[in-house]
Each structure stands twice: as C-alpha cells, then as structure tokens.
Amino acid sequence: MSAAGNPADIFFVLDSSSSIWKPDFEKRMLGFVRDVVASFDIGRDLTRVGVMTFSDTPRLVIGLDSYTNKQDLLQAISPQIVRYTLGGTNTAEALQDVRKNGFHESITREGVVKIAIVITDGQSWNEKKTIKEAELLKENGVKVYAIGVGKAVKQEELEGIANQPKEEFVFSVNDFGALSEIKDTLAVKACGYEEAFKDQPVCGSGPTDITFAFDASTLTVKNKHQTLGQIQDFTKRLSSINGDVRIGVTSGPCPPSMDFPPSVPSDASDKLRRVKRSIRSNVLGVVKQWRHKTVGDLKKTSSEEGVSKYDSDPAFYASKKGLVLLLNKDNVPEFRHLKEEVLLLIDSGVEVMVVLDESVERKEVDRWTELIGHRRVLSGVDPNNDYSGYVMEFVCSL
Structure with a gap:
C-alpha cells in the first residue's frame, strides 16, 4: 500500500495441509505474502498484517498487533515462524477462527477496512460449513479474497468464500510459482501472537x-x-x-x-x-x-x-x-x-x-x-x- 492508500487490517489465511508440498509453502506461498506485504505502509496507525495457517485446525501465528514495523514483520513471515504443518483442509474452522480471534473487536480499529486473503490448493473438508463461515465473516464487515492454486480447487467454493463480484475478489493460478503474477494486482486491491511449533512436522502419529x-x-x-x-x-x-x-x-x-x-x-x-x-x-x-x-x-x-x-x-x-x-x-x-x-x-x-x-x-x-x-x-x-x-x-x- 502506498502512502496515499488507506490503512487496513489484513489477515492472510494460509492453507498448510498435507496436499501442499513443503517447498511450495515455505518458498512460494510465504514469498508471495512477503511480496504483497512489502507494498504496504506498516505501522500502528497504518496497515497491520496478521497471518494464520490451517490444516486440521487453524493456528494464529501473527496477530494484527504483533508487529508495527515493516522490517520486523517481513522477517517474521518466514518458515521459522510461520511453520509448515500437515493435515486436512479444514477451511471452515480457519474462517471461524479468523473471525472470532483474528478480527476480535478488542484488536480491530473502528473505521479501518478489514480484509482476509485466503490461499488454498484444494477443496475443504466441508464445503457447506466453509461457505457458512465465510458468510459470517463477510457479515462481520470483512472483505474476503480467495486465491485458488492448482487444478484441484473447486471454483464454486472459491466464489462462495470470497466477496462479490467474483472478478474482483477471486483469483486462480495454475501453480504456486504463478502466485507472483498476481501479487501487484492483489496489493493494489487490498489497498482501497506468535505460537511455538515443532521444528519439523511429522506425518502420522506412529509407524x-x-x-x-x-x-x-x-x-x-x-x-x-x-x-x-x-x-x-x-x-x-x-x-x-x-x-x-x-x-x-x-x-x-x-x-x-x-x-x-x-x-x-x-x-x-x-x-x-x-x-x-x-x-x-x-x-x-x-x-x-x-x-x-x-x-x-x-x-x-x-x-x-x-x-x-x-x-x-x-x-x-x-x-x-x-x-x-x-x-x-x-x-x-x-x-x-x-x-x-x-x-x-x-x-x-x-x-x-x-x-x-x-x-x-x-x-x-x-x-x-x-x-x-x-x-x-x-x-x-x-x-x-x-x-x-x-x-x-x-x-x-x-
């Protein structure tokens, strides 16, 4: 966001399920988030950014009030802090958590636009529940962008998650490498607490x-x-x-x-x-x-x-x-x-x-x-x- 843009509270909601390859998550998805954030003016009275990951359950990694300095924020959007996890695609619970906790009234600012950017590569566990939670999030005053990566994404679900019109709020790319192609467009449109994890995710709970x-x-x-x-x-x-x-x-x-x-x-x-x-x-x-x-x-x-x-x-x-x-x-x-x-x-x-x-x-x-x-x-x-x-x-x- 340029100096002339309006401040915003922006949450990136990142799919970290097992269907995403670790290098894609750590290099391409997080790299895309950093590239978009780099175009914002970050500050307590400017734009604030939060990051949530989700698989079986959501994880609030960076809260809106965690970083008020752009350099510190960009350093935090790294594999060391925003950890790759494993599990299913529980998009519904992630949307619910970002509504209840990410954009909690004690954290958000009156008169400041609220934006959620959801990035996923697959269909959610429960499409009906996901759409319902997305509607509740939008009713709460949050503008929701949905980015689908790959051919397995269900377009109807993306459109149900995002605001209307779909041409404005829904993006689809062929692979994670192509995310860079939409970073500038998304940054322009978006303009108008740390948690400890294991060093390496483990697949399965035993032999x-x-x-x-x-x-x-x-x-x-x-x-x-x-x-x-x-x-x-x-x-x-x-x-x-x-x-x-x-x-x-x-x-x-x-x-x-x-x-x-x-x-x-x-x-x-x-x-x-x-x-x-x-x-x-x-x-x-x-x-x-x-x-x-x-x-x-x-x-x-x-x-x-x-x-x-x-x-x-x-x-x-x-x-x-x-x-x-x-x-x-x-x-x-x-x-x-x-x-x-x-x-x-x-x-x-x-x-x-x-x-x-x-x-x-x-x-x-x-x-x-x-x-x-x-x-x-x-x-x-x-x-x-x-x-x-x-x-x-x-x-x-x-």
Missing part, C-alpha cells in the same frame, strides 16, 4: 504402512507409468518431512497369455471365446490376496458388549495400516464384492482411501462415498495431474 492397490491387467503401458509416477510423487513428498511411513504396491499377477497355436477356425473360435472370458478386471482378487497376506485370516468374534468384531494376528497392530485403492471404469462391476472386502478391512483396523479416475461415472462415485465417506474418496482424477497431495492428507491423518 504406518501404506499400500497402493490396483489391477495392472486393466491398465495400458502408459497408464502403468502414470500410476507409478503418481506413487513416486507421493514418496517424494514424504521424503521431505518426518514420519515413520512405509510404502508398498500390490497390483496382481500378470494377465494370462492370449496365445494359442494355429487351429482350425472352429477350434480357434472356441479358444478365442475362452480367452475373452478370462480377460476381466480382478481388483477384488488383488485386494483379497493383500488382506490375507497383510492382516491374516479374520476370525469373527463377539465383544463383551455383544458387538461383532474381527480378530487378526497381534503383529498386525504393530503399525497402522492404510490401503489406497486406485480404480477405473473397468473395476466398476466389482463394487458389490469389493464393498465386502473393504468393510472387512475397515473392521480389522485398516484405513481405506479410494481414488477414482475421471472415467468413473458420478453414480459410482456416490456409491463409494456412501460406503466410506466423502473424505475417503477422491474422484474425477486426471492421470496426468498430480493428486499425491490428497493422498498425503489421508496418510498424515492416520
């Missing part, structure tokens, strides 16, 4: 084994490369943070050969018919084999309360287990049987996430959502786009 399961027989060579590339992206994210997480893959045996020797037409037709019948999705077999190998034979017992449960090998509980099930349209017919396997796994203590690519129809997505819940289903995935951040949210919440 965790995560297995990616898919039926390789339903994938082309290109799809196999894409799938393994996505898993590799996930391992790269994990390698930059702390946590006792091991990664595995189960994809089933190679499909049977379709070869047969020269035969008379009638025999050849019979053989081709048998070969065609053998070509089918078998992700159920992949999951069932993994369950028997990992969990062991599940024995149904009765608890003292009379509720049925499943016992497995005690060694199974030495670490948490998670299964990330990667499905496409060829796996859809297996839902009924897969459902039984997934429920067995959940009953035995395995956490399950299902990733459905863009070939799967909405009605099939809804069946999985009804079975294991919205937060455990990622749908409409484009194999060419990196979705590893969403798997990070799942894994780091275990």
Whole structure:
C-alpha cells in the first residue's frame, strides 16, 4: 500500500495441509505474502498484517498487533515462524477462527477496512460449513479474497468464500510459482501472537504402512507409468518431512497369455471365446490376496458388549495400516464384492482411501462415498495431474 492508500487490517489465511508440498509453502506461498506485504505502509496507525495457517485446525501465528514495523514483520513471515504443518483442509474452522480471534473487536480499529486473503490448493473438508463461515465473516464487515492454486480447487467454493463480484475478489493460478503474477494486482486491491511449533512436522502419529492397490491387467503401458509416477510423487513428498511411513504396491499377477497355436477356425473360435472370458478386471482378487497376506485370516468374534468384531494376528497392530485403492471404469462391476472386502478391512483396523479416475461415472462415485465417506474418496482424477497431495492428507491423518 502506498502512502496515499488507506490503512487496513489484513489477515492472510494460509492453507498448510498435507496436499501442499513443503517447498511450495515455505518458498512460494510465504514469498508471495512477503511480496504483497512489502507494498504496504506498516505501522500502528497504518496497515497491520496478521497471518494464520490451517490444516486440521487453524493456528494464529501473527496477530494484527504483533508487529508495527515493516522490517520486523517481513522477517517474521518466514518458515521459522510461520511453520509448515500437515493435515486436512479444514477451511471452515480457519474462517471461524479468523473471525472470532483474528478480527476480535478488542484488536480491530473502528473505521479501518478489514480484509482476509485466503490461499488454498484444494477443496475443504466441508464445503457447506466453509461457505457458512465465510458468510459470517463477510457479515462481520470483512472483505474476503480467495486465491485458488492448482487444478484441484473447486471454483464454486472459491466464489462462495470470497466477496462479490467474483472478478474482483477471486483469483486462480495454475501453480504456486504463478502466485507472483498476481501479487501487484492483489496489493493494489487490498489497498482501497506468535505460537511455538515443532521444528519439523511429522506425518502420522506412529509407524504406518501404506499400500497402493490396483489391477495392472486393466491398465495400458502408459497408464502403468502414470500410476507409478503418481506413487513416486507421493514418496517424494514424504521424503521431505518426518514420519515413520512405509510404502508398498500390490497390483496382481500378470494377465494370462492370449496365445494359442494355429487351429482350425472352429477350434480357434472356441479358444478365442475362452480367452475373452478370462480377460476381466480382478481388483477384488488383488485386494483379497493383500488382506490375507497383510492382516491374516479374520476370525469373527463377539465383544463383551455383544458387538461383532474381527480378530487378526497381534503383529498386525504393530503399525497402522492404510490401503489406497486406485480404480477405473473397468473395476466398476466389482463394487458389490469389493464393498465386502473393504468393510472387512475397515473392521480389522485398516484405513481405506479410494481414488477414482475421471472415467468413473458420478453414480459410482456416490456409491463409494456412501460406503466410506466423502473424505475417503477422491474422484474425477486426471492421470496426468498430480493428486499425491490428497493422498498425503489421508496418510498424515492416520
């Protein structure tokens, strides 16, 4: 903000969930915030800036009254103070906290414009609650800007968070590197307490084994490369943070050969018919084999309360287990049987996430959502786009 601009109380509300790569948060997102703040006149009677991060819960890192000197403020907007955390995208609670605590009446100044700048790379846990909290924030006199980063952001949710008109208050960029392209525009538009954290975030709350399961027989060579590339992206994210997480893959045996020797037409037709019948999705077999190998034979017992449960090998509980099930349209017919396997796994203590690519129809997505819940289903995935951040949210919440 130039000397001619009006003073303001501005809060940056920064998504620090597991879907964001640590270098993007520390270098690009915080760098963007510093660049915008550098254009303001900072002072007790000028513009004041606060910073909040959020994942599973919000964290008020810098209050509006924490710094009245620009140099000190810019130094504070650093990875050492504004820490990268892990968890889900609880945007609703962040908006509520910035309303109740960030812009508390004991801190804000009468007659001074209040602005919240929300930066996120994904959809919130609860869109309906997020929009409701955004409306309460706006009713409290706060002008809300929403910045979506990447292709996974839901545009309708961004528009629901921000003030109207959307052309004025909503920004969308392809990646965190592109944030710099809008810093000057945002700074011009925006013109009109420290908390201790661990040095390094930890993914998960103890030893965790995560297995990616898919039926390789339903994938082309290109799809196999894409799938393994996505898993590799996930391992790269994990390698930059702390946590006792091991990664595995189960994809089933190679499909049977379709070869047969020269035969008379009638025999050849019979053989081709048998070969065609053998070509089918078998992700159920992949999951069932993994369950028997990992969990062991599940024995149904009765608890003292009379509720049925499943016992497995005690060694199974030495670490948490998670299964990330990667499905496409060829796996859809297996839902009924897969459902039984997934429920067995959940009953035995395995956490399950299902990733459905863009070939799967909405009605099939809804069946999985009804079975294991919205937060455990990622749908409409484009194999060419990196979705590893969403798997990070799942894994780091275990």
